[in-house]
Amino acid sequence: MNILATDYLCAFDNIDESQKLIQQTVRKFVTEKFKPNIMENYERAVFPQEVIKEMGALGLLGCNLAGYGCAGLDEVSYGLIMKELERGDSGLRSVASVQSSLAMYAIHTFGSEEQKKYFLPKMAAGDFVGCFGLTEPDFGSNPAGMKTFAKKEGKNWVLNGSKTWITNAPIADVAVVWAQTNEGIRGFLVEKETPGFTAPKIHYKLSLRASITGSLFFDNCKIPAENLLEKSEGIKSPLMCLNQARFGIVFGVLGAAEDCLEEAISYSKERIMFDKPLASFQLIQRKLAIMATEIAKGGLIAMQLAKLKHEKKIHASQISMGKQNNVQIALDCARTTRDILGANGISGEYRCMRHMCNLESVYTYEGTNDIHLLIVGQQLTGIPAFS
Template sequence: MTLTDPLDLLDFDSLLSEEERQIRATVARFVTDHVRPHVADWFEEGTFPREIAPELGRLGVLGMHLDGYGCAGTSAVAYGLACLELEAGDSGLRSFVSVQGSLAMFSVWRYGSAEQKAEWLPRMAAGEAIGCFGLTEPDFGSDPANMRTRAVRDGGDWILDGTKMWITNGSIADVATVWAQTEDGIRGFLVPRDTPGFTTRTIKRKLSLRASITGELSLDGVRLPDSARLPLAEGLGAPLSCLGEARFGIVFGSTGAALDCLRTAIGYANSRIQFGKPIAAFQLTQEKLADMAVDLNTAALLALHLGRLKDAGRLKPHQISAGKLNNVRRALAIARECRTILGGSGITLDYSPLRHANNLESVLTYEGTSEIHTLVIGQTLTGHAAYR
């Protein structure tokens, strides 16, 4: 018996509904047809094709787990499976979808006014408008409570000043959800691209997430009406809840990157002949493949369990932290080990594992570093907040 796919080891698909399997297969076909033929060039050139956004909108993955406003309203598990297949293509692709749907769109959907939702969500779901999420700053990443961006009342308006850093989609976004300190605490604001005083800069010379646009947002005396404020967003809990949505997608997405690496390594090992036989026939290679397959399937089962908890309304933040910490670590280790099976060929863009490994270095850091998630779990276990 020879498995057709590494996730067949523990019969992962048998745990999915027919609809979930169809959604996964549909996204996988899209990635095969529209992403894999081009992603190595995107990575090498350091570009992300903005024109793919409407295609993703037609696919139905932008804000797919939200209800109304042109969003598909799927389950959390279905969204997770879409993230798995998107990141099997490239972390940059999943990052775009994640930021668009789970950060930018979710912030409007959960905390926005009826007018804000009607203005932005249908266009964002269709990929006609791109969003970004401005929380991280140059000096405050893991500690957003001390952000320096300020919003000050001026009559009926707000004046925003500050800088946001490492913002996915930042320099191509049509609207930014920007979080700022006010005299009443942290609040969120929708900043359209053409607002005077609002500028963006693309961050270049990246070694990771090269098929993704990362930007810096600058706000210099940006004047916004009060109607630009997200009326239901009060305090740091609002942006953190958005991050929880994005982290959930990473639990599945990182598993997809590992899956693509292992598929690639198995295919290569069966075709690469050394000492008169495929390197897949050597014990050391089989040990690597077996260990990675067990780790991959364990990660996939963890992701599915968390997805079922989310659909049941029982998923807690520390559980998302455990999922992201475990699955990204496992995925990064799998990507690196798969590269060793590919030998010298593995350092080229002809094969995906080292590209995935480079990307996963960023995934390990963004939406909460591995250190922060470790401390979240530690606090849950002991009751002590070590980072305070």
């Protein structure tokens, strides 16, 4: 029996032929188009923007949405795509995830027919880049307290405020922005070069260096009334978007974890210490076995969540459990691999340190590790511990 180290319990054995083809296609794309330059791009803090259109050409953007140029794939296929992208780099998966599960999903779910027809085909093709403005300098885990405000003035809305840690912001053609109004929190579409709107890049990141992160500033930014996401209503609307993205992360981080385990096994079998392979030592085998076990459990969680999501039986707290658990697994695997590689583990010639630094951000964004535990805790007890 052939047991894969990265799928020890065969969680992905039953994917169908079309899903296998999708996974193979994305892995080939990442291997040939992205990986050859990833370390140079990471070191230089550069994201190769051309891959956005290449992902669009492959149908990867907004792939689990239906119509408007989107592929309409199933949840497992979407998850496998995220896993293969993050096997390359968390920054690559983040760009695709923000485009698909946050910006495009928001327009698809809350937008008017005119907005969907105009924006979604362009975004699916990678011709338009989107970003998602929710987090503010003082409001991350408590987004409902946001200060960005939109005031209705005649046929326009006027936005004032700021957002930060926004993936894709400096290159985005359209920003999905959440703001307080006199009627509660609503979503707005702010197009680039709108007067009063700027999106500067955030520099000196030590994580997710091969992706583009920025801030959004609104200074009496006037947008037309038709740029309101008319079906958006309250904080539940952006949280619905976050649940879509968090689901992708559950799968995505397994790609980084698998890549680390493969590197740890390969290195430990080739590295000779005391006249025998490092892999022959009990301590090393114990570490590898724990990594394989945790990745296997993460795969089972991911596939079960995909099943629940497909059947429309999924609860937000279940996605939180998966996101918290699998990000922790991936981060632990990256750290363990770096440990096994010793001094070589910090070198850019290897992958584990880059994965480890990236996963420190994934551990925090779209709900911190602790917040997701509290979401599960609230569901278990019926008592919210947030306030």
